[in-house]
Amino acid sequence: MSGEGDLIARLRGLATHPAARSLLDDAAVLPAPLGRDLVLTHDMLVAGVHFLPDCPAGDVAWKLLAVNLSDLAAKGATPIGVLMGYGLTGDTAWDAAFVDGLARALAHFDVPLLGGDTVAQPKGDARVLGLTAIGQALAGGAPDRRGAKPGDHLWVTGPIGDAGLGLRIALGEIEGPRRLLKAYRLPMPRLAFGRTIAPHVSAMADVSDGLLIDARRIADASGLAVTIDLATVPLSDEARTLGLAPLTAATAGDDYQLLFASSSAEIERIAAEQRVPIACVGRFDQGSGLTIVDNGGPVALPTSLGWEHGA
Ligand SMILES: Nc1ncnc2c1ncn2[C@@H]1O[C@H](COP(=O)(O)OP(=O)(O)O)[C@@H](O)[C@H]1O
Ligand SMILES: Cc1ncc(C[n+]2csc(CCOP(=O)(O)OP(=O)(O)O)c2C)c(N)n1
Ligand SMILES: [Mg+2]
Numbered sequence: 069m070s071g072e073g074d075l076i077a078r079l080r081g082l083a084t085h086p087a088a089r090s091l092l093d094d095a096a097v098l099p100a101p102l103g104r105d106l107v108l109t110h111d112m113l114v115a116g117v118h119f120l121p122d123c124p125a126g127d128v129a130w131k132l133l134a135v136n137l138s139d140l141a142a143k144g145a146t147p148i149g150v151l152m153g154y155g156l157t158g159d160t161a162w163d164a165a166f167v168d169g170l171a172r173a174l175a176h177f178d179v180p181l182l183g184g185d186t187v188a189q190p191k192g193d194a195r196v197l198g199l200t201a202i203g204q205a206l207a208g209g210a211p212d213r214r215g216a217k218p219g220d221h222l223w224v225t226g227p228i229g230d231a232g233l234g235l236r237i238a239l240g241e242i243e244g245p246r247r248l249l250k251a252y253r254l255p256m257p258r259l260a261f262g263r264t265i266a267p268h269v270s271a272m273a274d275v276s277d278g279l280l281i282d283a284r285r286i287a288d289a290s291g292l293a294v295t296i297d298l299a300t301v302p303l304s305d306e307a308r309t310l311g312l313a314p315l316t317a318a319t320a321g322d323d324y325q326l327l328f329a330s331s332s333a334e335i336e337r338i339a340a341e342q343r344v345p346i347a348c349v350g351r352f353d354q355g356s357g358l359t360i361v362d363n364g365g366p367v368a369l370p371t372s373l374g375w376e377h378g379a
């Protein structure tokens with residue numbers, strides 16, 4: 069396999085949904101879901117920024133799909149299709165492994181590849197990939213980051229911090245169980261949980277950049293203050309064994325857990341029913357900004373609350 073035509077020929081084998089028009093047309097044509105809002109998101113992955121150059125191509129394909137589906141999960145949406153942007157670097161074995169991994173990921177989430185674009189990247193450039201995910205909101209609409217109310221609790225699904233440790237394992241900085249490496253390379257978007265709790269939240273986002281920074285974004289968007297107790301950040305047993313500090317976990321990012329504001333008693337019932345670990349990590353109040361405490365005692369804010377590109 070080499071070149072644009074060959075890659076598209078391979079992708080054609082995956083794009084079997086009629087809306088994809090066998091990747092022979094200028095665009096995909098998808099019937100609009102009747103009476104439901106469309107949810108649209110686009111996230112990119114760049115080698116050296118989001119994944120290490122030695123990451124297996126199939127895992128990169130999984131992550132490209134999963135991080136976008138995580139944004140849909142945060143809107144309580146059901147995926148209905150994706151469009152992919154692909155940069156060719158001339159490494160044809162990598163391309164073939166990527167397509168195989170993408171096929172597995174699409175099948176796992178039962179989401180059709182509808183189209184995309186393929187371009188050559190200048191020699192030596194880091195690999196760049198993009199994906200647009202299209203979802204269908206629940207009949208009640210999609211939760212917003214702007215809807216938190218004073219007195220709402222801040223909840224997060226767990227664990228938090230495993231992916232950050234997985235990155236350190238991938239970098240060879242520490243040794244640790246393979247499950248942590250997988251948390252970094254193969255995130256699992258919380259689609260089913262997001263869909264079920266969406267009607268019971270006042271605001272929701274996924275945790276991509278870090279628990280603290282993403283919580284502050286919900287607070288800022290809602291015009292409120294948020295207080296987070298580090299003692300309640302849900303760490304995995306493996307992370308505890310490795311001595312992960314809650315503050316490190318809460319600023320590491322790459323978690324792809326759901327973070328939401330709610331005052332509903334339904335939250336704990338749904339989490340127990342779906343066996344999704346959740347933790348109440350904070351609370352929204354009148355005011356502005358982020359305050360962190362540890363078991364109620366004051367803690368100074370770190371200089372960085374999480375990942376910001378170009379910062
Ligand atoms: N280059 C861009 N063009 C248009 N909108 C953008 C661009 N980059 C980010 N956004 C928008 O800014 C908002 C925040 O982006 P981001 O932090 O990447 O969201 P998320 O963490 O949900 O992926 C989203 O509404 C996103 O669609
Ligand atoms: C090689 C490597 N270095 C560092 C990181 C850490 N990192 C890079 S981007 C990022 C935040 C998530 O990516 P972003 O593109 O900001 O996703 P979005 O917030 O748009 O969903 C994190 C935690 C990583 N994932 N891989
Ligand atoms: Mg984004």
Ligand SMILES: [Mg+2]
Pocket residue numbers: 111135136139276
């Ligand atoms: Mg995102």
Ligand SMILES: [Mg+2]
Pocket residue numbers: 276277375
């Ligand atoms: Mg980000």
